[in-house]
Every structure is written in structure tokens, then in C-alpha cells.
Amino acid sequence: xxxxxxxxxxxxxxxxxxxxxxxxxxxxxxxxxxxxxxxxxxxxxxxxxxxxxxxxxxxxxxxxxxxxxxxxxxxxxxxxxxxxxxxxxxxxxxxxxxxxxxxxxxxxxxxxxxxxxxxxxxxxxxxxxxxxxxxxxxxxxxxxxxxxxxxxxxxxxxxxxxxxxxxx
Numbered sequence: 001x002x003x004x005x006x007x008x009x010x011x012x013x014x015x016x017x018x019x020x021x022x023x024x025x026x027x028x029x030x031x032x033x034x035x036x037x038x039x040x041x042x043x044x045x046x047x048x049x050x051x052x053x054x055x056x057x058x059x060x061x062x063x064x065x066x067x068x069x070x071x072x073x074x075x076x077x078x079x080x081x082x083x084x085x086x087x088x089x090x091x092x093x094x095x096x097x098x099x100x101x102x103x104x105x106x107x108x109x110x111x112x113x114x115x116x117x118x119x120x121x122x123x124x125x126x127x128x129x130x131x132x133x134x135x136x137x138x139x140x141x142x143x144x145x146x147x148x149x150x151x152x153x154x155x156x157x158x159x160x161x162x163x164x165x166x167x168x
Contacts (some may be wrong), residue, residue, distance in 0.1 A: 002061035009070070015040040022053055032152055035060045071129035075108060078136070084109040090129060091121050104128040108136075 003018070010017050021036040032049035035056045044064040050056040075087045088107045095101035102124035105114045113135055115127030 002058065002065040005065050006061060010040070013040050020057065022057075024053075025049065037061060037064050044143050045092075070132045071126060074133055075106070075129055079108060087129070087132070089125050091124055093121075108132055 002109045006018055016038075019038040019042060021038075023034040024031050025034075026032050032051060033046075033053045033056045034049050035046045035053070037044045037060045039056070044060050046056045046060040047063070048059075048076070050059065061126075072087070078085050089104055090107070091102055093100050093102055095125070100119070101117045102119070103114065103117045103123050104121070104124035104127065105112050106115075106125075106128040111132075113132035114127070115124060115131045116145040118127055
């Protein structure tokens with residue numbers, strides 16, 4: 001399941017396909033496995049050893065699938081569906097020249113969300129989008145709906161937003 005999701009995402013987004021590294025430890029009769037999956041330049045490692053290789057690969061793929069949700073795309077889809085302006089990302093660079101730190105904010109329908117600092121601009125934007133999506137999905141969907149209401153959105157759009165956020 002996770003393997004198919006990640007492969008489809010890689011093909012749609014023109015990423016490199018998944019690559020696997022399996023680590024085997026122990027004697028032949030009691031082998032334990034760990035797996036590493038490389039997806040879009042990021043490596044994900046299974047959290048613990050498993051007795052079956054397929055089991056450890058699935059754990060690693062699940063971890064990668066959970067962390068690589070395309071939050072920027074989700075925010076864009078929601079904003080298009082509810083009829084507000086697309087998200088606007090602003091990235092700030094700080095730190096030393098050889099060790100930059102990037103912090104990003106995303107503005108969506110008048111709300112500003114700040115992500116965790118990161119080593120590069122792409123990851124900072126992903127963190128901001130993840131922060132915005134988490135806030136909208138888990139904590140503040142009502143506030144977002146009220147904000148959209150103040151912008152003159154119809155109740156049909158409110159329902160679309162609630163449905164979209166519940167399904168994703």
C-alpha cells in the first residue's frame with residue numbers, strides 16, 4: 001500500500017523512484033532485518049529490527065509516506081476548493097554563510113503560519129506548509145471556516161472545506 005503511494009507520488013512529481021537498502025543481522029536461523037528507503041533525496045530508516053524483511057520494509061515505507069505528504073499541494077487544493085487566494089510563502093535566511101538557517105511563513109486566507117527552521121529553503125517551506133495543515137486540520141478548522149465566512153464565502157464552500165480537511 002505505502003509502496004504504491006510513494007511510487008505514484010514519485011512519478012507524478014518527477015522524483016527518483018524508491019531505492020532500498022536492507023540490513024541483516026544475526027545468524028541464519030534467527031536473522032533480524034532493518035531497512036532504509038531513499039525517497040526524493042531523503043533516507044528513512046525502520047525504527048527497529050524485525051524478523052521478516054518485508055515487515056521492516058513496510059514499516060519504513062509507512063514512515064516515509066507519513067512524512068512525505070505533500071502539504072504544499074494540500075494547502076493549494078483546499079484554497080482552490082474554498083475560493084481563497086493561493087498560499088503565499090515567505091522565507092527568511094539567517095545564520096552564518098556556511099551554516100544557513102531558513103525559516104518560512106505561509107499565509108493562507110489572512111492567517112499566517114510559521115514552520116520549524118530548516119537547513120534549506122525547500123524544507124523550510126515544507127515545514128511551514130505542514131504547520132499550516134496541522135493547525136487547520138487538527139486545531140483550527142472552525143477558525144478557518146469563520147475567517148472564510150468573513151470573506152463572504154457561501155455555506156457550500158464551508159462544507160467543501162470541512163469535507164476536504166476530514167478526508168485528507
